[in-house]
Amino acid sequence: MAAVPNTSSSIPPAAAPMASVVTALPSVVTVVDDDDDVYDAIAEGCMLNAYKCVYFNVPLSSDAAQPLYYVTRGHKISVFLGWGNVGLKVLGVSRTIFGSVENIDQGIEALIAAIDAGTAVQV
Template identity: 35%
Template structure:
């Protein structure tokens, strides 16, 4: 007698599918919607009918610890200390220093310094300028020679000092007075009108106003002493 074995899972699947089809037939659905629902249910039922996949058994691999190497301590030969070397200490030789015989130092003979003869420089003689006085109608120094000269129809007094001639004003002159040390005429003159013709237009002329007639005559002698007085063409 043959025995027929029926898979319970297939029967259940078919029964569930029939129930679903009956429910869908009672609903108002489009053909596409109904087909989509049937496909989804069929896929779910087939997936449930597959046998369960058993997980693979876990393989336990025993971990074997590596053997610990045993290091045998090498037996080293005992180090013998080096024999102590005895170094004899030599005494340093005695150094005998002979004192050098130095010749006797003879003292240097005394040198007499040469006699220095200082000659006194000849100083110029100091000239005392005496007070000018009026002589022969002209104002000048009484110790100096006085002559008369005619200049442009006018008689003028002229004195001489160290070979240099210079004009002096009249005794009645009131001033102001001017000293000309470089000009066409040289000396002391009264008023600018009598002075200007001898310096204006004369190249390298030199003149100045005097504080007084006495001041002008003293400065005239100083200019002659210094070589600053000069007659110009």
């Protein structure tokens, strides 16, 4: 019996990207990928998330001693742990948008709301 070729994809299996996808929240996808472009976007100690084709980092865990911030308009949009990680992303940005949150989920929700509203901008 002859093997039937897979016609559902035009990408040969050997060339397909090696990616793992984990659902973090409904409609938010966490991307862990070996592709160089995506790997470069992942900050140390963070997971790269994608929502409506907008990528943002989220800390893997939070340290109770450091406050959490979200940035929806800055040099980089993400959820950050501690002001030291936020300052360089917002200083010098015209009309920067950021705020503090109590937990990582609130930061993700703020990012999703900004993406839905069209106000999430990386400048």
